[in-house]
Amino acid sequence: MIRGKQIEISADLESDSIILNDIQPYHDELESKITEVLCYNPRNLSREEAALESSLGNFYADVCLKSADSIFYEKTGRHIDFALFNYGGIRTAIPKGSVMVEHIFKLMPFENKLVVAQLSGRKVAELFDYLAMREQAHPIAGLHLELKDKEFSKIEIQGKVFDPNKNYWVLTHDYLQHGGDNMSFFTEPLELFISDYKVRDALIDNLRKVDTLHSSLDNRFSKNN
Template sequence: MKKIFYAICLIFMVISCKKTDAKLTKIIAKTIEIDSTIQPSVALKTVISPYKEKLAAKMQKVLSYSSEELNKKDSVRQSLVGNLMADLSIEMVSPLFNKKTNETIDFVMFNYGGIRAIIPKGEVAVERAFKIMPFENELVVVELTGEKIKELISYFINNKKAHPLSKNVQLTIASGNYDLKINNVPFDSKKTYRVLTSDYLQSGGDRMTFFKDPVKLTKLNYKFRDVIIDYFKEVDTLKSTIDNRIIVK
């Protein structure tokens, strides 16, 4: 009798373990509105709160000071915040690039839309760097032919925006033509030039396709935001000017 019982149990076990092909028969969707009636989880809030407070303290840490508002609307082709971002980048990155390659950076170009916030008058905290550059973009150096530099300048002129260019550039635009100097030396179309920019733009972002397929690409493993933060730490008072790097006649 026991043998028969065990045999029956074994048969049921084999049947229950048999694999069957699962098939999706129905999908049910439900919309759950998130509003003030939904109360936060006390347990989850308790876990998150210490990290939130620590992050808030870090973001509010004052790094520098600005004696005036640095905004994006100071001039047709320049802005105080754009000039500052371009100039601080070449200042901070040049020693690193020189050590890595034994070469120098000729100038910097970013895009107008990439600078996402102004710098208000007063104390400048870590949070401001995140507002200016909320993306994880890294800086790179591209070596471009003279023809590529011509494309870059044509883009700058035709786009009619204050794309940040460092003070190494002296560009005069007049009657559909232009005069270009780089580091006070007339542009030479037969030379190559090393331009500091972001990896986003180097990949053709904002239609800056002239950065693609350079003669040489040097990755620096240095985030644009970190460059800004490091500069803010070093400089007591932020200063920027609208100068003669771009002249429109």
């Protein structure tokens, strides 16, 4: 017979000094890492700044594209055409003031890794249909989009008009590439490059190199009423 006992977790529960002593060094090491100051942020950044883009989303996508493109070019000799991530993947704002590692862990608490998918023009068209229907500030980079009445009046990729007969290299992360957030157009790539570089690490590494976090709206995704 197996017997069990329910132990209520509350402030009255006594701590175990032996266990606490064992884990204290790990606690102190983790505390020092997550409180590391990366740079200064001059204003609060959130994903709700505007209807179709945000300074936070632009920063997120731009950093990931720059970081991943360097790796991708070194490995393949090719460049990434554009990047797309999901609005829901940005979990919190970055407050004004000193930006610590902890803020980036809260912003991106997942272990998602950057991947580059080669998509056919047809699949890229499905991607744009998705953006048109959702009308959310999904983080994008390398794109200039103008939307009118649920249809795009302008689609430019790296400054060139979208060609539905061309294949494109698109940066995202592994969760979305597997169809997360209903992004099914990512699930059948012509080719797939999987990196070991986490989104969170790309953001942290970038912020370590700058004194101040600079990001703004630039109308990369706008709507004409």
